[in-house]
Amino acid sequence: MTIDHTVPPSRAADLAPIRIDDVESSPDDGSESTAAAAIRVSGLYLRPSAGLPFRRDELRLDVDGRFPQMTVSGVVRTSLRRVHWIASLTPSAAATSVWSGPIWFKDGDALLLPQTSAEVRVLGGPFGVGRKAEVRFTGSGTDLVHEYRPAGPDFDTVEFEFDQTADANPAYSIDLHGHPNRPVDLPDETMTAQKVYQRAGFRVRTTTKGPLVPTVGAGTDARWSDTEMHDAMQAHWSRFADRAQWSLWVFNAALHEQGTSLGGVMFDDIGPNHRQGTAIFTESFIATPPAGDPDAAAAVARMRFWTMCHEMGHAFNLAHSWQKSLGAPVGSPWLPLQDAPEERSFMNYPFRVAGGPTAFFGDFEYRFSDQELLFLRHAPRAFVEMGNAEWFDHHGFEDANVSPEPTIGLVARLTRSSASLEFLEPAVIELKATNLTRTPMVVDQELLGDSRRLTIVVKRDNGTAKVWRPFATALREPVGQVLLPDESMYHSVLVGAGAGGWTIAEPGWYTIQAILRLDTGEDVVSSPLRLRVEPPATFEDERVSHDLFTDDVARTLSFDGSRELTDANDVLRGVADRLPDRRIATHAQVAVGSPMTRNGKILTYDNGQEGVSVVPARPQEARSLLESALLTDQDQAARTLGHIGFRERTEALAQWLVGEGQARDAHDVLAQLGDTLAERGVKPAVVAEIRAEAGRVGATANGGAKTQRKGGR
Amino acid sequence: MTDGVVLDLREGFFGDDVVVRASGRVLRLEHDVTTRVQTGLARSLPLPVETGAQQITLEVPGLRLLEEVALPDRRPMWIGMSLVRDRQQLEVLLREEPWGYL
Numbered sequence: 125m126t127i128d129h130t131v132p133p134s135r136a137a138d139l140a141p142i143r144i145d146d147v148e149s150s151p152d153d154g155s156e157s158t159a160a161a162a163i164r165v166s167g168l169y170l171r172p173s174a175g176l177p178f179r180r181d182e183l184r185l186d187v188d189g190r191f192p193q194m195t196v197s198g199v200v201r202t203s204l205r206r207v208h209w210i211a212s213l214t215p216s217a218a219a220t221s222v223w224s225g226p227i228w229f230k231d232g233d234a235l236l237l238p239q240t241s242a243e244v245r246v247l248g249g250p251f252g253v254g255r256k257a258e259v260r261f262t263g264s265g266t267d268l269v270h271e272y273r274p275a276g277p278d279f280d281t282v283e284f285e286f287d288q289t290a291d292a293n294p295a296y297s298i299d300l301h302g303h304p305n306r307p308v309d310l311p312d313e314t315m316t317a318q319k320v321y322q323r324a325g326f327r328v329r330t331t332t333k334g335p336l337v338p339t340v341g342a343g344t345d346a347r348w349s350d351t352e353m354h355d356a357m358q359a360h361w362s363r364f365a366d367r368a369q370w371s372l373w374v375f376n377a378a379l380h381e382q383g384t385s386l387g388g389v390m391f392d393d394i395g396p397n398h399r400q401g402t403a404i405f406t407e408s409f410i411a412t413p414p415a416g417d418p419d420a421a422a423a424v425a426r427m428r429f430w431t432m433c434h435e436m437g438h439a440f441n442l443a444h445s446w447q448k449s450l451g452a453p454v455g456s457p458w459l460p461l462q463d464a465p466e467e468r469s470f471m472n473y474p475f476r477v478a479g480g481p482t483a484f485f486g487d488f489e490y491r492f493s494d495q496e497l498l499f500l501r502h503a504p505r506a507f508v509e510m511g512n513a514e515w516f517d518h519h520g521f522e523d524a525n526v527s528p529e530p531t532i533g534l535v536a537r538l539t540r541s542s543a544s545l546e547f548l549e550p551a552v553i554e555l556k557a558t559n560l561t562r563t564p565m566v567v568d569q570e571l572l573g574d575s576r577r578l579t580i581v582v583k584r585d586n587g588t589a590k591v592w593r594p595f596a597t598a599l600r601e602p603v604g605q606v607l608l609p610d611e612s613m614y615h616s617v618l619v620g621a622g623a624g625g626w627t628i629a630e631p632g633w634y635t636i637q638a639i640l641r642l643d644t645g646e647d648v649v650s651s652p653l654r655l656r657v658e659p660p661a662t663f664e665d666e667r668v669s670h671d672l673f674t675d676d677v678a679r680t681l682s683f684d685g686s687r688e689l690t691d692a693n694d695v696l697r698g699v700a701d702r703l704p705d706r707r708i709a710t711h712a713q714v715a716v717g718s719p720m721t722r723n724g725k726i727l728t729y730d731n732g733q734e735g736v737s738v739v740p741a742r743p744q745e746a747r748s749l750l751e752s753a754l755l756t757d758q759d760q761a762a763r764t765l766g767h768i769g770f771r772e773r774t775e776a777l778a779q780w781l782v783g784e785g786q787a788r789d790a791h792d793v794l795a796q797l798g799d800t801l802a803e804r805g806v807k808p809a810v811v812a813e814i815r816a817e818a819g820r821v822g823a824t825a826n827g828g829a830k831t832q833r834k835g836g837r
Numbered sequence: 838m839t840d841g842v843v844l845d846l847r848e849g850f851f852g853d854d855v856v857v858r859a860s861g862r863v864l865r866l867e868h869d870v871t872t873r874v875q876t877g878l879a880r881s882l883p884l885p886v887e888t889g890a891q892q893i894t895l896e897v898p899g900l901r902l903l904e905e906v907a908l909p910d911r912r913p914m915w916i917g918m919s920l921v922r923d924r925q926q927l928e929v930l931l932r933e934e935p936w937g938y939l
Contacts, residue, residue, distance in 0.1 A: 382938075385937055385938055386876065386937075387937055387938065387939045388939045389875060389876055389939075390875045393873075393875065408937070409935070410937070431939055438875050475937065623852060729863060732862045732864070733862075733863070734863055
């Protein structure tokens with residue numbers, strides 16, 4: 125079926141909406157000969173998964189057809205486990221339709237497929253008649269043979285929906301010979317975005333679109349912000365859903381609010397499902413042909429088309445050619461990748477290469493690089509599928525190096541009987557690392573607080589996994605601490621919020637898992653911790669959440685206060701006033717009150733002059749807030765702050781009271797702290813330590829010797 | 838379109854502070870600068886510099902990186918600043934037309 129991509133004039137008064145029929149694009153883009161198609165074996169194959177009558181193990185064979193990568197990949201499943209594997213292939217010298225090679229990538233439960241090599245044998249006649257693929261896995265244990273049946277010549281099916289505004293001038297297709305600057309052997313054909321991705325290995329469907337997107341959605345400046353595009357995506361994309369799906373919205377508009385410097389963007393990098401929407405700004409700098417170009421109109425059309433395919437590539441989680449190696453803290457490549465700044469790919473900027481656009485397009489075949497095709501066709505599908513892995517994540521994956529006899533046991537836990545958090549309550553967990561050996565070991569006393577060694581992953585059910593990152597990373601000299609056999613060390617983490625946003629906020633179930641990398645290279649992995657965030661109790665809860673779940677509030681809570689982030693402080697004060705009995709109020713009062721206990725410095729910048737200003741302490745207000753948070757309902761405070769956090773902050777309050785000349789009150793605070801933690805089953809040694817300190821402070825109040833503070837932060 | 842000087846904070850930024858000075862005066866103090874990797878741009882900042890040639894100092898204090906830039910007297914001018922080589926080096930480029938981002 126012919127698809128009409130004609131773009132009507134953008135300034136006509138009576139624009140006819142573009143209509144793209146709901147078609148099933150042929151997997152064969154028409155460029156392959158019948159003979160070649162008859163013998164092509166590459167594509168998707170399936171077999172029933174063991175013990176799962178409705179699931180299939182997948183095999184993606186990639187040895188012929190367009191841009192073959194000489195690779196085979198697959199997924200093996202059982203009822204509880206899965207592993208994604210990839211092997212390189214070399215043709216057999218002894219037989220046709222036989223390839224073999226090493227398995228070089230596994231993601232998931234590697235024990236499900238311990239073998240290290242794969243041999244693929246394709247049997248059957250032309251056009252798939254009677255065809256099957258037999259894969260023999262060898263090396264490391266018993267050989268395993270799996271038989272697969274062909275499911276189609278493509279590796280996956282993806283859906284595109286194109287929308288535009290009346291003032292945009294998209295180029296949905298171009299004539300590859302339309303511009304004189306091109307490779308001499310470039311075929312004379314019409315290229316569409318659908319063809320580009322068909323040749324990358326996808327079966328492409330183009331869904332029916334509706335009328336033009338009204339430009340009123342861009343506001344009075346007629347320029348689109350990311351928020352406005354998100355709103356438009358939800359309103360106009362017929363496939364919009366809060367879930368991962370092989371479906372993508374492509375939006376052509378005139379200009380972004382950034383102005384003419386932004387030619388296009390994969391704007392969908394917020395919320396739980398990334399990479400579902402892309403935008404091209406046809407009247408940006410891409411509408412300006414290079415100076416002296418021999419065919420300005422063709423150059424502009426080419427650049428608009430190229431930009432569209434480029435932005436769509438980001439939706440597939442492809443990075444720019446010069447960013448491929450970017451790792452933490454920015455992203456995590458799925459393999460050790462090399463930057464390719466001179467690459468002739470849709471993912472490179474034509475104006476970044478040596479010689480600029482002339483050199484680029486003189487050598488560009490309207491394709492992706494081999495490295496990119498490997499990712500598109502063979503990476504774990506969650507890394508590629510829109511709405512699945514977050515943008516720039518697993519553009520990676522690294523198998524944990526877990527020992528069968530770990531030396532340290534790691535536990536992530538809540539210090540409460542119920543794994544349930546109130547809506548708005550910041551999630552605090554405790555980490556416990558225990559010496560599992562029979563001999564004492566020396567570890568860094570800040571082992572659990574070292575973000576270079578510790579990784580915490582948070583995943584909401586039906587959402588994507590997020591790596592929790594702290595707001596601050598310390599570089600310090602390690603201090604050794606002896607852990608006796610069965611002895612443990614502990615650390616408290618505000619896992620609900622960190623750099624990169626709130627990881628635990630929306631109602632639902634979450635899974636938290638921690639991984640600790642030891643100096644020996646051993647990885648210690650905690651068992652998954654499950655917790656649930658309750659739904660909002662009132663409409664007020666929902667209203668508050670919009671102001672609470674911001675980056676500034678997360679920072680303020682994380683650092684127990686800020687003198688600079690005044691808006692965040694206002695939000696937390698408001699929360700504490702409006703919801704005084706709720707657990708969030710405890711956190712808010714601590715964050716607002718703690719900085720008030722002493723004078724503090726802030727940097728100022730006024731008329732080009734840097735300076736330092738002192739914010740005076742507000743002791744009365746501080747005491748009121750902190751006593752309300754930590755003493756009014758100590759059981760709630762301990763539950764929501766965690767035992768470690770509760771103890772640290774209460775001891776800090778006591779120490780401050782001593783400094784204010786209120787030693788008697790400080791003694792009462794510590795005595796109450798000891799009683800509360802004892803009732804909550806905290807280790808007797810810890811309780812004894814607190815009571816001893818209470819005694820020392822009490823003696824000070826009675827005119828005894830000065831105390832020596834123990835514990836605390 | 839500007840007729841002055843614009844500083845583009847481009848690749849490699851991740852929660853960094855950036856300080857821009859001229860003649861000992863702070864022109865810009867930016868917090869939490871993070872590159873949007875799908876475009877390769879963090880922020881685009883007009884700089885209140887005077888006309889004429891002068892020295893501009895670009896600093897990322899958290900990484901102890903500092904670069905002196907000789908700004909010519911031609912206007913408009915665009916300065917592109919990136920953190921490269923695993924964020925261990927500042928790269929500064931000058932050009933008389935804006936960069937494009939995709």
